[in-house]
Amino acid sequence: MMSMQAIVLALSRFKLPKWILLSGLILSSCQSQALPPKRVINIQQQWELEPGDLIADTLVVGSLGDISIQLKGTPLRAPFAGKLEPSTFEQCAIYSTPEVPAYLFRFCGLRRPRFGAVKAGQTMGNGSHIQFATLRRQPDGTWIIVEPSTGILERAISKRHSDDNSKDRDIDPSQAKSKESSSAEHSPN
Secondary structure: OOOHHHHHHHHHOOOOOHHHHHHHHHHHHOOOOOOOOOEOOOEOOOOOOOOOOEEOOEEOOOOOOOEEEEOOOOOEEOOOOEEEEEEOOOOEEEEEOOOOOOEEEEEEOOEOOOOEEEOOOOEEEEOOEEEEEEEEEOOOOOEEEEOOOHHHHHHHHOOOOOOOOHHHOOOOHHHHHHHHHHHOOOOOO
């Protein structure tokens, strides 16, 4: 990537007015970064209404199996080191972590999501309300929505974050990893 000095030097050779150069630099620095590709998840259950559907031109952001949490602008934090990816469902993000590899966590309604790798406790975004769903990988590679994990959600919305707070987890990472290894031969990554 070119440095700003190199860009200014290259443009100054064209003898353009300084306001044009300044405008160009300002506009080029405002470009948004490219979003990572959307994570496609094949969910076994199909409901009549799902996140991403429209009712009277109004976006559905929750569905059967989701719970609603009122954040009131509180940051949503990564419960563990992991990755946040855009979802194929509109206004939803998918969080995954090697701590519980057989599970994915879907957050809908998240504003200003920070996609990519995240550290434990790092802000992933915020919002006034989010819809939260826990998904479990099946041996055939599909996913099912399961009862939400209180421990994971508590770590994600807690104002304090402790990386060693395993007693608060609903999903024990050692169990999830052993379940994952027993189903790994039947499911693609």
